Amino acid sequence: MASTRVLLKVLDELSAKDLKRFIVLLEDGAEWEAIPRGRLEGKTCEEMALLLQNHYAQQALDVTRKILLVVPRLDLVNKMFAGGEEDGTRGSSRERKRERPQGQDCAGTVCDQLESSMPTPKKSREIAKILTDKQLMDLASQMGHNWKQIGIQFLKLKSYEIERCERESCHVMQIFNMLKFWRDREKKEATAKQLHSILASRGCPISSECIDWLNEENE
Template identity: 25%
Template sequence: MARGERETLLAIQRALTDEQFQSLKFLLEERVPLAELLPASRPDLCRLLLQRFPGQALHITADLLRQIDRHDLLRQYQLPGAEDENLNWNGATNSFSKNEDTIGSSKNEDAVGSSKNGSTTVSSAPSRCDDANVVHRVVSSPLAFPGPPRRLTEKELMQIAQKLGKEWQEVGIICLGLERNRLDQIREDNPRHVVLQSFEMLREWRRRQKDDATAPRLRACLAAASLDPELLDLLQSFQKD
């Protein structure tokens, strides 16, 4: 096996937090025997990937990193598919810059007008309310949301779980209406793995909500709680998919 592949796998494992490392092992449970997977250290997991997926270890790792939202490691170590990640990243940056230029240009053109006699007049700049109305019209456009909200996927639930934190049980009881005894069972089934506990709680909520387990519904449930603003932003991004 190429030495570069072994070193890359180990460097990636060391770059993960403890919770992300446990999440990676959780996502591998259907591919690797639990008896080998659960006690595995970071070097052990690298060894398992190389043994179980000869020639595909980096591809598997790249897919797992996408699922736990560590796209930065894909780009940093140029894993399979990193070219697409770079294109998306650069495209988003360029698009943002162009939009900034366009907005700035539009505001300047609106601020300067010409009278009938050729003299230049300066009008008032658009107010923030005008900008808010423009944003509202764009978001409300039927083109922005071509269909009804879809059900959240397990990959998305995992990304949400990573941002819930240690107060996941309070969220489950107060925001999601789950029973305390069910949450205690989830905690016992996944000892010391806070992210997996949160993930299983969200899966329980999705099971009960069925087709109504959508990003807008979950965002509405969590909006009243004092959670990381990035979590609500993440749910907002799922609504746009």
């Protein structure tokens, strides 16, 4: 199957460290059905590609893409899931639509997600609004000791992501890495307006003075 070939290409591109993270995330199962560690240990890339295909069926590519965003391997996401040649599909998007059964709603399928990821002039303008590293660092320098609560309760990060941030010895860099995790997950939605709406939520332990400038970035 074409999707199995794509999965194998993805796994072959991962370093030993990234592959280990990939396996750990497969066990997490926060947004997908977890695969028990016993089924993953000692598997070759070929065996793991078949396991992913058999376990997730049509969702295998989508689950793989989501995990790569967390690893993170954004370069690999762009390489494998941004166009038809790498993902094993053939023909134009119009030809692929004609191949679908009439009346079948394909919204939310891997096929539609791959097509929606193709760059357009409109999407290029949206990307320009994504928060930059400098903006995230500015915010990190103003955020206090409650950053872990903000990360888990309001930015919806996982505990293991917070633990990775804590490996940094510098307090500001810990918060900066947390904000980067959020930005990498949200992709084009990681705008100043979106982050302000989250941090301005009731109960969020951060003063309005620290985040008011985010509104100015939207003007």
